[in-house]
Amino acid sequence: MQYHFNDIEAKWQKYWAEHQTFKASNHSDKPKYYVLDMFPYPSGAGLHVGHPLGYIASDIYARYKRHKGFNVLHPQGYDSFGLPAEQYAIQTGQHPALTTEENIKTYRRQLDQIGFSFDWSREVRTSDPSYYKWTQWIFIQLFESWYNNKTNKAESVETLKSIFSSDGNASVNAACDNDIPTFSASEWSDFSSEKQQEILLKYRLTYLAETEVNWCAALGTVLANDEIINGVSERGGHPVVRKKMTQWSMRISAYAERLLNGIDYNREALEWTESLKEIQRNWIGKSVGAEVEFRIQNSEFRIPVFTTRPDTIFGVSFMTLAPEHELVAEITTQDQKNEVEAYIEATTKRSERDRMADVKTISGAFTGAYAEHPFTKEPIPIWIGDYVLAGYGTGAVMSVPCGDQRDYDFAKHFNIPIPNIFKDVDISEEAYGSKDNVVIANSDFLNGLDYKKATKKAIAELEILGQGKGKTNYRLRDAVFSRQRYWGEPFPVYYVNGMPQMIETQHLPITLPEVEKYLPTETGEPPLGNANVWAWDTKQCLVISNELIDHKTIFPLELNTMPGWAGSSQYFNRYMDSHNDQEIFSQEAVNYWKQVDLYIGGSEHATGHLLYARFWQKFMFDLGLVPVDEFAKKLINQGMILGTSAKFYELMPRFEHDSKVDYQIVIVSFEIVKKYLNNDNEINTEFKKKIIQIQFDHKISKKVGKLIGDGKIEFGFMDRHVDVSFVNSSDELDLDGFKKWRPEFENAKFLTEEDGVFKVSREVEKMSKSKYNVVNPDQIVKDYGADSLRLYEMFLGPLEQYKPWNTAGITGVHGFLKKFWKLYVGKNGLNVNDTKPTANNLKTLHKTIKKVEEDIENFSFNTSVSTFMIACNELTAQKCTSKEILEPLLILLSPYAPHIAEELWRQLGQSESISTAPFPKYDEKYLVESSKNYPISFNGKMKFTMELPLDLSSEEIEKAVMANEKTQEQLQGRTPKKVIIVPGKIVNIVG
């Protein structure tokens, strides 16, 4: 019987689905284990071979844990709201609900054929109202909460109100906006309802505020900081500008310290890779220093600055404000007004990207105003400059040119004095920015102190003056939560007199309304503005027609939707009890599953999803909803599988005069490109002549040939992607296929070497449709089977590493599966019987058990594939037919190649699925050898090996080795200085 993998795989996939083999129960005597994948965006392109890598790894671990006797939860779902899903819908001109549904079908089919052990009964979709009901619910919980810095947790806004009514806000220490005036209890009760709401909004964990946001006109929406890379949008690479807009924000900054503590002080709670922790650490960006308040001369205004170097306060020679700083207009003198306004005008025009691009250009303007040094009372000129960011610290800095290179450059540029406050340090060329080896000088009471002592002393003196205090600043900004898009969760919010009101939770979900035009707009009007039925009736508690809005009982609803990360910040808990329509999840379920034990996904989510999810989890922990404040105990980042792109080279003319000149298209083999391109990437003259000839030969382009000859046209090579399916393993291009694919090159001249072989160049890069290097798993499954695909993806290399895909190599693991099948099934049926296993059989089995178990525990899935191959080869060579060996071997293979394992398991007469069979235990006694080939080396160089019993003592080994005639031959009568013996390992004779 042959190994018919397609039949076997279809058979068992059907069986597992019908028998709900992998359905997890919330009640079990077994210990629990929760294995989770980052759920996919169901994009239109479907899966490529890179996508399942993490899913295969988690599936191996989940199946292994079942064999080990755990009650395993291994769910899957779809992150179906958000920008990618909507962009695809826009591109294809269909409604996102339809494309999403179709894409999910494709994904499900592709996932099913790989044989994952998902519990699909718990599936969630973030775009499903029964799911986003709870996303809206959490939003309301955040709105009804504030962060109490005294208790260091989120508390109900009700407690805040009662504090205000009894004591006012002076005693409150909250994470909140910094523009809140102090008020007493009686003032609070005298405030109007609107005023009270306005103040409370500044304390809430999700709040509405006018802030500087990242506006992306091309996507028609605002973006959070983590959605911007190098000044352009992560999705599509569109330009992003700063803009003031009224938006919902999440007060994640309140949790900055706890998010950091989770990384650094509670290492056991968060078994994440150091590099990922590092990314989050940098993103949170804690810096410890002081806030110093500067008085403005002849004015009531005071400007606070944040500094990490209060020890250098006597080195201040000027102050710099961000151009957007709110006091700029107030303090600028009449004389300087024009200059300052012109400068502000010029800086706001520049996009974020331009600003980042020329960091080196120094620009600024003098406001004409002076601040007063807190200690010396000397006047300090106040400048504005765009090297100071409005969004960090207080948007103002005390400039110490001798200790900070940027201040130094600014001072040099504008001829501002650079006082030196460091003892014996030369600052004539550059600033001295180091905190080490400094002694402060010319600084009154700080003279002679080092950085640490001076910092402490400076803060103490500032506190006495009442002009400063120690302060910690975080780079982490509050996260903008509104998107001017259609395909997202609607906010459960309506507006009364401009103040946001929450819809009561029993009326959730507020479902996404139908709109005719769901396209985003460049001006930022949300598409929900087009909805006809989008008003809240407070009496009937219903969403009704906009025409009925009367601002008495019927009010307008929020038009923005939530960002992509809203739905992914709590889904891992929802899986625990995904059908519950009374609660987000029952306490019973969450106290059983607690948290994700193993989470697998890409590291690109380090500053987005993985940070926001930790934030929500901590918030839910404060509310007493979850028992653990970190949602994922162990996290593994699978590396990306890269594609091997192929490129061809087109000769591109660079016309100087007449751009409409017709010419012969020339496509050049990579061999020729290499040959005729000089070091400066220019085509050499020999090749140029060839091109002229080609153009002359072609009747329509004689003119071009002449122009090249006259030096009026230059040519260069342009590399372009070609679909990898037209290229063979020797990098040769199939020209007929290529011409059919790209008809515009039908009449092109293909220039090759004499052999006529057209070669392409290769490049390893991210798999993507636009690079034509995508490999589809469907074809692989069809040709080699899911088990081969699973084994090969693991065999490619370490899970966490980036690695290129190469389909050719799959024959190796596929060949192994065929051999493995042959070990069990011969031409005349089953090869397995009740023969007693030999010592060698047992040795092979037990060392395989040991290795595979260790590999899985260490996530070294690549090496255990090799282990299986070795075991298979050994047992084949041993002609092993013993059931006692071959049956447990199937359980070892089952997590990796579940279909073939299940099939052979049943053929051996088992009636139950292999998936719950207990993992075999290895016995050391079969692994112990009685003798070993000792390498005998002289001065560290291996000379020969010698077989010795393993139970010999060091002295006995030495005796035996010295008596050996080969040893004597090497020694040539000399006596060795020393003999080093490591029992069981090596003998080294030194002398």
Add this chain to the structure above:
RNA sequence: GCUCAAGUGGCGGAAUUGGUAGACGCGCUGGAUUCAAAAUCCAGUUCUUCGGAGUGCGGGUUCGAUUCCCGCCUUGAGUACCA
């Protein structure tokens, strides 16, 4: 610039309480089988001037270093006027 990770055959990679470097697979070479091909099986495959040399480069510790230490180089990732 700063932070982190990594550099081993033609390729993917294996080996670390310091102990025979190159497991396993791809590719390649030769052979068997076949009318032929595919498939399958067997043998070989780090380089070499056959003395040796060899885990990015240069040092160090050690009887012994891919593994530990110091200094460089290269690549990748994160971040970027963060005061």
